[in-house]
Amino acid sequence: PVAKKRSDYQTPDFLISHVDMVFHLDVVKTRVITTSQITRNGQHDRPLVLDGESIKLVSVALNEDAIHDYSLNDEQLSIQTTESTFTLCVETEINPSENKTLEGLYFSAGAYCTQCEAEGFRKITYFLDRPDVLAKYDVTIFADKERYPHLLSNGNQIGKGQLDDGRHWVKWQDPFNKPSYLFALVAGDFDLLTDNFITQSGRNVLLELYVDKGALDKGHHAIASLKKAMAWDEEVFGLEYDLDIYMVVAVDFFNMGAMENKGLNVFNSKFVLADAQSATDDDFFNIEAVIGHEYFHNWTGNRVTCRDWFQLSLKEGLTVFRDQQFSADMSSPVFNRIKNVQIIREHQFAEDASAMAHPIRPEEVIEMNNFYTVTVYDKGAEVIRMMHTLLGVDGFRKGVDLYFERFDGQAVTCDDFVQAMQDATDIDLTHFRLWYSQSGTPKVTVTDTFEQSSGRYTLTFTQSTPPTADQAQKHALHIPFKFELLDQQGMSISDDSVPELEAKMIELTQAKHEITVSGLSEKPTPSLLLNFSAPVKVDYPYSHQQLSHIILHSSDEFSRWDASQSLYSRCIHSLATAPDSPDEELFDSMLVAVSGMFELADSNPALAAAMLSVPSFETLSQQVDEIQVEALYHAQRSIRNLIATSLSEKWLALYNKQITGPYQYDADDVDKRRLRNLSLSYLVQGDSPQASELLLAQFASADNMTDSLGVLKAAQYGPVDQFDHLMFQFEERWRHDPLVLDKWFALHANMERSDILARLPLLLSHEKFSLDNPNRVRSVLGSFAFYNVLGFHAIDGSGYQFLADYILKLNSVNPQVAARIITPLTQWQKFDPKRQELMRYQLARIADCKTLSKDLIEKVTKSLN
Numbered sequence: 001p002v003a004k005k006r007s008d009y010q011t012p013d014f015l016i017s018h019v020d021m022v023f024h025l026d027v028v029k030t031r032v033i034t035t036s037q038i039t040r041n042g043q044h045d046r047p048l049v050l051d052g053e054s055i056k057l058v059s060v061a062l063n064e065d066a067i068h069d070y071s072l073n074d075e076q077l078s079i080q081t082t083e084s085t086f087t088l089c090v091e092t093e094i095n096p097s098e099n100k101t102l103e104g105l106y107f108s109a110g111a112y113c114t115q116c117e118a119e120g121f122r123k124i125t126y127f128l129d130r131p132d133v134l135a136k137y138d139v140t141i142f143a144d145k146e147r148y149p150h151l152l153s154n155g156n157q158i159g160k161g162q163l164d165d166g167r168h169w170v171k172w173q174d175p176f177n178k179p180s181y182l183f184a185l186v187a188g189d190f191d192l193l194t195d196n197f198i199t200q201s202g203r204n205v206l207l208e209l210y211v212d213k214g215a216l217d218k219g220h221h222a223i224a225s226l227k228k229a230m231a232w233d234e235e236v237f238g239l240e241y242d243l244d245i246y247m248v249v250a251v252d253f254f255n256m257g258a259m260e261n262k263g264l265n266v267f268n269s270k271f272v273l274a275d276a277q278s279a280t281d282d283d284f285f286n287i288e289a290v291i292g293h294e295y296f297h298n299w300t301g302n303r304v305t306c307r308d309w310f311q312l313s314l315k316e317g318l319t320v321f322r323d324q325q326f327s328a329d330m331s332s333p334v335f336n337r338i339k340n341v342q343i344i345r346e347h348q349f350a351e352d353a354s355a356m357a358h359p360i361r362p363e364e365v366i367e368m369n370n371f372y373t374v375t376v377y378d379k380g381a382e383v384i385r386m387m388h389t390l391l392g393v394d395g396f397r398k399g400v401d402l403y404f405e406r407f408d409g410q411a412v413t414c415d416d417f418v419q420a421m422q423d424a425t426d427i428d429l430t431h432f433r434l435w436y437s438q439s440g441t442p443k444v445t446v447t448d449t450f451e452q453s454s455g456r457y458t459l460t461f462t463q464s465t466p467p468t469a470d471q472a473q474k475h476a477l478h479i480p481f482k483f484e485l486l487d488q489q490g491m492s493i494s495d496d497s498v499p500e501l502e503a504k505m506i507e508l509t510q511a512k513h514e515i516t517v518s519g520l521s522e523k524p525t526p527s528l529l530l531n532f533s534a535p536v537k538v539d540y541p542y543s544h545q546q547l548s549h550i551i552l553h554s555s556d557e558f559s560r561w562d563a564s565q566s567l568y569s570r571c572i573h574s575l576a577t578a579p580d581s582p583d584e585e586l587f588d589s590m591l592v593a594v595s596g597m598f599e600l601a602d603s604n605p606a607l608a609a610a611m612l613s614v615p616s617f618e619t620l621s622q623q624v625d626e627i628q629v630e631a632l633y634h635a636q637r638s639i640r641n642l643i644a645t646s647l648s649e650k651w652l653a654l655y656n657k658q659i660t661g662p663y664q665y666d667a668d669d670v671d672k673r674r675l676r677n678l679s680l681s682y683l684v685q686g687d688s689p690q691a692s693e694l695l696l697a698q699f700a701s702a703d704n705m706t707d708s709l710g711v712l713k714a715a716q717y718g719p720v721d722q723f724d725h726l727m728f729q730f731e732e733r734w735r736h737d738p739l740v741l742d743k744w745f746a747l748h749a750n751m752e753r754s755d756i757l758a759r760l761p762l763l764l765s766h767e768k769f770s771l772d773n774p775n776r777v778r779s780v781l782g783s784f785a786f787y788n789v790l791g792f793h794a795i796d797g798s799g800y801q802f803l804a805d806y807i808l809k810l811n812s813v814n815p816q817v818a819a820r821i822i823t824p825l826t827q828w829q830k831f832d833p834k835r836q837e838l839m840r841y842q843l844a845r846i847a848d849c850k851t852l853s854k855d856l857i858e859k860v861t862k863s864l865n
């Protein structure tokens with residue numbers, strides 16, 4: 001396969017104004033008749049070249065005359081014509097039940113469903129399957145009435161009828177122009193939950209949620225979340241929904257989280273269904289976030305879409321930023337910010353350090369589905385956030401308003417967005433645009449000097465970005481770097497002769513910057529990168545006293561948390577490098593700081609819970625040049641044990657204080673459960689005499705999944721027999737519910753056990769496991785590869801081999817899912833030479849496969865270079 005380059009973009013040779021589609025649904029032989037109104041775009045005599053893949057072409061007619069002199073290959077249908085405006089009718093045949101890729105039209109769990117982004121529409125019909133061809137669609141669906149009472153597509157229902165043979169039909173019309181990737185069709189037998197929303201201009205919007213039969217009660221949270229999202233977008237961005245109906249369908253077989261098809265979102269049921277018994281607080285949170293995300297796409301993605309797929313971050317970075325703001329407004333801003341930053345530090349920094357490094361606007365793509373990444377999404381959102389910081393709340397809103405004023409109904413570029421932000425505010429973003437083309441994680445090194453005699457304090461900021469696999473040369477970026485200086489009382493120092501200090505922000509644009517503050521009586525403590533104002537790493541030689549000072553006094557809650565994490569990291573790395581000579585003084589000061597954090601539990605429980613948690617192995621891995629797997633893993637465990645044992649009384653007291661009534665998903669109770677389960681986990685890790693009793697009591701009395709799962713997660717650190725017993729009971733109770741069983745699968749796959757590789761096959765042959773279902777695959781294989789540190793990275797290479805075996809199996813079932821779970825293998829660069837070799841060996845084995853999908857070819861080839 002050949003890569004497409006961003007620089008090769010050309011406007012389409014033809015445009016399509018209207019599409020009429022007729023579907024005759026059948027499990028093995030679905031017929032699709034697509035009639036398009038086409039016009040030549042400009043003066044040229046090139047043929048009409050349509051995309052099409054894995055479908056059977058039945059017939060082609062141009063202006064109602066059948067034609068046969070077209071040329072056809074595996075990917076394209078070319079038609080030579082001299083007409084400049086014409087009607088093209090294409091009939092295709094599809095086998096939806098054979099389609100395990102879950103892209104295009106597929107049949108699963110008794111229902112038909114489509115997924116077209118990025119390039120799945122071409123698996124339905126021959127078409128100009130690119131986002132800059134926008135058309136209006138009419139869609140008529142025929143299917144058996146009894147089995148498929150609900151026939152859905154985008155827009156408004158404009159007709160329906162009944163045939164004598166038991167089939168019925170429904171016709172839909174979408175009044176908005178849209179690219180083919182936003183097309184959707186669903187047919188099945190569902191339970192339907194309805195509600196309505198009155199927009200700010202007084203229009204009534206019908207809300208419809210389609211779920212599996214019997215799951216109606218689990219839909220209320222999703223509907224409530226949707227209404228919150230609709231109200232929030234009106235309030236914060238002045239954006240109102242534009243159709244009279246908004247449909248959401250939950251399906252069990254889905255490659256990702258959800259899809260923002262116009263007026264007809266399709267969701268992974270994991271991000272819709274919830275009740276207290278079966279869903280955790282995190283599930284409730286994620287449902288609200290994903291429902292919000294897809295809803296926000298209606299403006300940022302659907303009304304204004306991407307010109308080409310290299311611009312994906314135009315809609316994804318912006319929409320992630322919007323969903324992050326929404327979630328922050330719905331609950332605790334600091335807790336949300338911490339979550340966002342953890343994703344960047346655990347996964348995006350790792351991507352930058354790997355063979356898959358790419359800018360938020362990639363330059364070269366073989367398989368577009370490989371670029372729905374943490375870089376495009378989450379770093380993309382950080383880039384939008386930096387503009388928000390530079391422009392301010394009002395400036396940002398003005399920019400977004402201008403963006404819609406200019407581009408509503410069009411397919412545009414990231415540059416168009418930035419230009420609108422600049423034009424609306426007169427803030428020069430020329431240099432800032434480099435964030436779109438430069439990949440990698442910048443490092444800002446900060447040093448300082450203090451001259452006691454004159455009271456002069458100088459801070460020096462130096463930025464540099466290490467080369468990445470895709471790009472050797474790096475330039476200085478425009479970085480909004482927030483900071484403050486704390487005096488010994490913990491007050492933030494101000495000095496109106498130093499504008500950066502007053503603004504608590506310096507805009508770094510060159511390799512080096514310096515600022516000087518005079519007249520200080522003592523050396524201040526700099527609190528750096530407040531609120532994580534840019535997606536960079538910071539290096540400053542903090543003493544542990546300074547970190548403790550920031551933990552107590554920074555005016556920025558995020559930075560208080562961040563300092564706590566630096567302190568833990570320091571302890572863990574110090575123990576990992578010198579396990580035999582622990583730095584007692586450092587550990588003591590850490591323990592003093594930790595014991596102080598307990599005092600926050602009443603006033604700021606969300607922050608307290610985050611501060612009392614040590615950094616993940618993934619975060620720690622990105623802080624070192626070479627990951628020493630066992631040493632780092634055990635050091636992290638030891639520090640947690642130290643915190644657990646040294647403060648066992650505090651943990652017990654904290655546990656006992658978290659009293660909640662019957663389950664409710666509200667901020668106070670969520671915080672309490674979080675602190676309760678965190679305490680429980682430390683009590684078990686610290687081998688507290690009460691641990692077993694508490695585990696069993698909580699397991700027996702829990703009226704909700706958060707507390708039940710909290711028990712299992714904590715029990716991992718306790719006696720094996722007890723853990724096994726609890727897991728057994730859990731499975732007995734939940735084996736009928738696949739979404740809950742996924743949690744059980746994931747816990748199993750993460751277990752720290754020497755025989756883990758003998759246990760995984762048992763999970764994979766579990767009667768509820770299926771390689772066809774992405775949620776199951778992610779729970780077992782994904783959890784193992786991403787999070788089972790000792791198992792996956794076993795020094796005999798068995799973990800790598802195990803994953804590779806299954807990637808080869810998945811290659812022929814679902815290439816998108818295979819290409820996702822291969823990620824940990826593509827991140828070999830930071831491991832020791834022995835492991836690097838073992839990981840590359842498995843990558844090479846995969847590369848040898850003669851029938852490898854484009855998805856895997858792209859990732860494997862890059863990784864082996």
Ligand code: B3K
Binds near residue numbers: 118372
């Ligand atoms: N836009 C979709 C993702 C499509 C992924 C295609 N492989 C969901 C989202 O970001 O909202």
Ligand code: ZN
Binds near residue numbers: 293297315316319
């Ligand atoms: Zn999205």
